[in-house]
Amino acid sequence: MRDHTAAASGDAVIRARGLSKVFGRQGRRALELRRSGRSKAEVEKQTGSTIGVFEASFEVCRGEIFVIIGLSGSGKSTLLRLINRLIEPTEGEVYVEGEPISRMPAGRVREIRRKKMGMVFQHFGLLPNRSVLENITFGLEIQGVCAQERLRRGEEALEMVGLEGQGAKRIGELSGGMKQRVGLARALATGQEILLMDEPFSALDPLIRRDMQNLFLDIQGEIRRTVVFVTHDLDEALRLGHRVAIMRDGEIVQVGNPEEILTSPADEYVERFIEDVDYAKVRSAEAVMVDPKEVAYEAEGPRVVLRRMKRAGMSSIFVVDAERRPVGLCEAEEVARLLESGERSLSGAIDRSVPSVRPDTPLREVLPLFVERKLPVAVVGERGRLEGIVVRGALIAGLTTGAENRDDEAEPQRADGALRERE
Numbered sequence: 001m002r003d004h005t006a007a008a009s010g011d012a013v014i015r016a017r018g019l020s021k022v023f024g025r026q027g028r029r030a031l032e033l034r035r036s037g038r039s040k041a042e043v044e045k046q047t048g049s050t051i052g053v054f055e056a057s058f059e060v061c062r063g064e065i066f067v068i069i070g071l072s073g074s075g076k077s078t079l080l081r082l083i084n085r086l087i088e089p090t091e092g093e094v095y096v097e098g099e100p101i102s103r104m105p106a107g108r109v110r111e112i113r114r115k116k117m118g119m120v121f122q123h124f125g126l127l128p129n130r131s132v133l134e135n136i137t138f139g140l141e142i143q144g145v146c147a148q149e150r151l152r153r154g155e156e157a158l159e160m161v162g163l164e165g166q167g168a169k170r171i172g173e174l175s176g177g178m179k180q181r182v183g184l185a186r187a188l189a190t191g192q193e194i195l196l197m198d199e200p201f202s203a204l205d206p207l208i209r210r211d212m213q214n215l216f217l218d219i220q221g222e223i224r225r226t227v228v229f230v231t232h233d234l235d236e237a238l239r240l241g242h243r244v245a246i247m248r249d250g251e252i253v254q255v256g257n258p259e260e261i262l263t264s265p266a267d268e269y270v271e272r273f274i275e276d277v278d279y280a281k282v283r284s285a286e287a288v289m290v291d292p293k294e295v296a297y298e299a300e301g302p303r304v305v306l307r308r309m310k311r312a313g314m315s316s317i318f319v320v321d322a323e324r325r326p327v328g329l330c331e332a333e334e335v336a337r338l339l340e341s342g343e344r345s346l347s348g349a350i351d352r353s354v355p356s357v358r359p360d361t362p363l364r365e366v367l368p369l370f371v372e373r374k375l376p377v378a379v380v381g382e383r384g385r386l387e388g389i390v391v392r393g394a395l396i397a398g399l400t401t402g403a404e405n406r407d408d409e410a411e412p413q414r415a416d417g418a419l420r421e422r423e
Ligand SMILES: Nc1ncnc2c1ncn2[C@@H]1O[C@H](COP(=O)(O)OP(=O)(O)OP(=O)(O)O)[C@@H](O)[C@H]1O
Pocket: 023, 024, 050, 051, 052, 053, 070, 071, 072, 073, 074, 075, 076, 077, 078, 079, 232
């Protein structure tokens, strides 16, 4: 059995162990045959039963966006529905915050769905005759939250999705993109810790879809829900996912963060899957690099550097020499430690192993530099001077839909100013 729990770190909110689902009468036999090496298609032929999910083991950590991706019929939706037991497993367990949901009485499962685990579908299931606000607070009504509190939380959620003041509108008056915002607001207002999202943005046209992804990342950056997100779109998976699980014929074949999947695909299937990531769209480091907000000079002392970092809200800073050639990187914590110990020089806090690339270095070669470390990479130009930095979020965006991304930046109104990339 493949176990994909090893890569997860932190507090596991959802834990799946050996989770299988067979549709049809011969569940156990189908699983036995599959275990003995028959393919999903062979098992189906022999038993008339379909393996939806086969022996999935994984963990989802608190605050993580865990994306499930795979071709049509690979088992994504089934896996998602096994998590909140909309589908009963044939075998295996799902634990939600340590509780085995697969063994709970139905009443407790319903309570968990209401209070802890929301689900967001492609068609958000809005009620057309109710107002925007009524739709948003519908979940709270079911939870038995009082009217005043519903209003407060509803207004708060409206503001989060950029629809403040529009609560009284009817759903029928809204455009497709706005409806999706309302759907998102509803999921947020209920305050459930876990969100299960099944292709929520798939029906949107590409530009609105991108806006929604940005908005979602922005909101998630603030509220840090635990999200399991199903998509069949690789760009979306790489952009949104802290980790991505790739499914084939009901099995999870790889779980990893986007750079791991792009640089070390587990097998030929994953390799084929990621072939479409268009490395040619944005070719080089130059295209995705940004100006470092601030730099520190090697000769400066910890006090001055720390103050600068705090002012700019930076957790690490590039250190350069008098000619502006990169020397390394300092973490705020390290600088603070030096300051406390009375050190006058920054030297002891500088990590000198930070890689640098040229502006024309292909992104394909920049990507592996992020696999071991998540720190930004220096881009050096003429005479070795620091010209810019590449941060991980911009790199992934550049690899996927980079060209489009840059257009967006030229027209911020189209993205509603919600263009921050996840780092
Ligand atoms: N209710 C059902 N009865 C019988 N077979 C089913 C049922 N639901 C799903 N399956 C089968 O289980 C497998 C996994 O289906 P699932 O819908 O989970 O895949 P998916 O990856 O979500 O596909 P899509 O992207 O098309 O939604 C498929 O072979 C599908 O035909």
